[in-house]
Amino acid sequence: MTSALKRAKPYIEQRDGGYWIEGIRISLDSVVYAFLNGESPESITQNFPLLSLEQVYGAITFYLDNQILNFNQPIQHCSKVRKIQRYWRSHLILLWH
Secondary structure, eight states: OOOOOOOOOOOEEEETTEEEETTSSOBHHHHHHHHHTTOOHHHHHHHSTTOOHHHHHHHHHHHHHTTTSOOHHHHHHHHHHHHHHHHHHHHHHHHHO
């Protein structure tokens, strides 16, 4: 009994100077940011209802296979955002007490 192997689907396309989930207007870096911030693929699909779990795994796989892409700038941006979030959370806690 021989079963035919499925061909890999192209989950990512390059257009408008960036990488996007194929066929929809969600950027690869949106999925990568969430993944690098510790979100599970299931959580990412909840935050991006247009994405299937298969598309999220495909995007993460594409990112992991192609880490030569320059994601340093977004990662730095995320760390700045986290610093700002920590700052405001600490000050908002003071307002509630």
